[in-house]
Amino acid sequence: MVRYNSPLGQVLIISSVCFLCPGMFNALNGLGGAGQLDTSTSNNANTALYATFCVFSILGGGIVNVCGVRYPTAAACLTYAFYTGSYVFYNHTGHSYLTIVAGCVLGIGAGVLWAAQGVVMVAYPMEHEKGRFISIFWVIFNLGGLIGGLLPFALNFYHSGSLTDAVYLMFVMLECFGALMALMLAPSTEIIRNNGTRASVVDRHSVRRESVEIIRLLANKWMLLLLPMSFTSNFFYGYQFSQYNAAIFTLRTRSFNNLLYWLSQIIGSFVLSLLLDASRWPRQTRGRYAVLITSLAFNAVWAATLVVQLRYTRGMPDTDYTGGPVDFLQGSRAVGPIFLYFFMGMVDAWYQNVAYWVIGTLTNDTKITARYIGFYKGVQSLGAAVSWQIGARKVPFLNQVIGNWILLLASLPTITFESDLISRSLERPCSAPVSSHRHTQHFYHGKT
Template identity: 70%
Template structure:
C-alpha cells in the first residue's frame, strides 16, 4: 500500500483523522452521560433532535456529496460538531438549553453528510482486495477518538466533580475545528489513483433523482429490509441507557471519564476479534455468520442480565442517587470493579452487534448501488431508534423500564437476524444476475466507453480520462 497523497491509503487516513477529531470527540462527550452535565435532560433532548434529522440526511447525504464533492461538504459538516459542543459553553453560563437543542438539529444534518462522505472515501477508493483492511484501519482510528477524547475530561476533572467545565468544551471545539481543517486535504475521487494505476471512480449511466427516490421507497417493501427492521432500530437504541442511565447515573465524573476509556478501547478490541471469525476462510459464510450471531446473542443477553442485577440496586442517578454508598469512584476498588467491568463488556458486545449488522447487510448484495440504499436504510432506521431512545431518557422514564425496553428489542431483533443469516450463501444472491448482465452487455459497455474487453485487458478496464473527470459516485 502506497502513501502517496492521492493514494487511497492517504485519503482513508485523512478521513479517519477527521472522524477521530469530530464524531470521535462527540462519542467521548456522549459517553460521559448527559454530555458531561449533571442534568442529562438537555443532552437527551439535543440527541433526540440530532438523530431525528440524521435519519433523514443519512439518506439525502448521497445526493449532497455527489453534487458538491467530498472536500467542502465534509469540512462544513465538521463545523456542525463544533457548534454543538460550543453550545454547552453557553449552557454552562446561562442554563439555557434551547441553543443546544437547535445545535443538535444542525449537527444531525452535518452528521448525515459527514458519514456519507466517509463512506465514499472508505468504500470506493480502495481496490476490492484492500477494502476489508481499510475498513479496519478506519474503525481503529475512529474509535481512538472516543478513547483519547475520554482522557481529556478524565485528566482535567480528576480533582473535581459536577458538570464538565467550559474549558473542556472549548478544548473539544478546537479539536473539532481542527477536523474541519483536516477535511480540506481530501481530494475528489477522480484525483485518487490506486497502486495499480486505476482511478477510484465508478462509471454509471445517469440516474435521476426521481428514479433514486422510487428505489428508496421500494426498500420499505423489500423482504430483507423488513426482516432487518428490528436489528436496524435496535442497533443504537441502547446508547441512551448505557451512557446516561448507567454510566452517567452512578459514577463520579472522573470515573465516567475512566469508563469512557474502557468503553471505546473495548470497541477496538471487539471489532478486531469478531473480524477474525467473520473472515475465517476455512468455514462457509453461513457457518461463520451463525457462530458470530450465537456469540453476539449469548454475550448480549449475559450483559443485560448482569445490568439488571446492578439496576435493581438504584432508581435514580447523579448526586441524588440512591445507589448504596452513593456515587461510585474508581478508587473504591471493592465497589467499582464489578460495575466498571460491566461497562467494558457493554462496549465489547456493542461492537460485535454493529459489526455483524454490517456483515449481514454485506451478504445480501454485491451491487454497489443496492448496497448504498441498504446501508442508507439501515442508518436511517438506526437514527430513528436512537432519537426515540434519547427522547425516552429526556422524559425521565424509570431506569428499569428503559432496561426492559432495550432487552426486549434485542430479543425481537435476534430471530429475524438468525433467519437472514441462515439464508446466507457463499456468493450474494444477485451475483448471477450481475454476471449475466455483464456477459450480455459487455459489447455495449465497450462501445460506449472505449474499453478493450479482450482477455489481456479485462483485468484493468478503465474509462477514458475525459469522462472520468466528470464522475463522482457514491457506492
C-alpha cells in the same frame, strides 16, 4: 507507502475525520449528559439530533451521490463543532434552547457524514479486505472517543461539577480540524484498487433520480430485513450513557469509564475482524459465528446489567445506588460496574461491525452503498431518538433495561437469516461479478 487514491488511503482519511468529529462527540456523550450533572438538556438535544439524523441519513446517500464525498463531509464536520460549542453558552446562561437547535443542525451534518463514511469504508475495498477495513476504521474512529475521554478525565480529576469551558472549547478546535481534514478526501471516481479496478465509474446522478432510488429502498427486502437491527443498534446508548454511566458514577469515574468503553470498542473490532476475514472458512460459516458470538455476549451483558440495575432506581446527583456514587478508587466496589461498562462497549463494536459487514456484502457500487448506509443510519437514528426521549421523560430505569433487552432479542433472528442467506448466495458461482467494478449489482438488486 499508502497511495493517496487507494481504498486504504481514503479509509485512513475518513477514519481520521471521524476520529476528530464523531469520535469527540462520542467522548462527550459517553460521559452522560454531555458532561453536565443534569442530563435533561443532553437528552432533549439528542432527541432533536437523532430526529433530524433519521431524515438526513436517508437523504444523505443522495446528497453524497450528487455532490461527492469531499465538501459535504467538510461542512458536516462544522456541525459537530457548533453542537459542542453550544454547551459553553449553556454553562453561562443555563438556557438549553441553543443546544437543542445545535442538536437539530448536527443531525443534518451527521446524516451526510455517515453516508460518505459508509461509501469509503465498505464500497472502496475488495471483498477479502472488507472486514479488515471496517476494523481499521473502527479502531481509529474509537481512538477519538478514547483520547477525547482523556481530556475531561485529566482536567476534571479534582472537579465534581459539570465540564468546564476549557474542555468544550478544546473539543471544538479538534472538530474544526476534522473539517479541514475532510477536504483531503478524493472523489470516488479517482479511487483505484490494488488490482487496478476503479471503485466507481463516472455516473452523475440527478436529484430527481436519487429521490426515486431512495424511495425504492422502502421496498427493498434486504433493507427491510435489516430494520430490527438498524433500529436497535444505537437504541441502548441512551440507557448506557445516561441511566448507567451518568447515574451511579462520580464525574471523574464517568470519564474513566469513557476511556474503557472506547478502548473496548477498539479491541472488540480488531478481534471480530480476524473472524470476518478468515478465508479458511466459508463466508456463511464466518457470518454464523460472528452473529452467534455477538448474540451470546450481548445477552450476557444485559443479564449483568439487570443485576446492577436492581440496586438503584434514580441517578445522580442524588442516586440511591447501594452505597452511594461509585468512584474508580473504591477498589472492589467499583470493579464490577466499571468492567460491565467496558464489555458494553465491546459487544456494541461487534454488533455494529456485523451490520456493516452484512451491508458490505450487498454491493460494491458506491452509489448503492451510499443509499444502503444512509437507510441503515436513518433507522438507527430513529431508534436513538426514541431512546433519548425515553430518558428525558424519566421512564423507570428497570423498564428501560427490559425494553432494550427485548429489542435486542427481536433483532437477532432477522440478522441471522439475512447474513446466512446473503452468504450462501455469494458462494454460488453466479455471484462472482461482485468484485468487478463494472458488475456491482448482485442477482437480487434488480435494476437501479
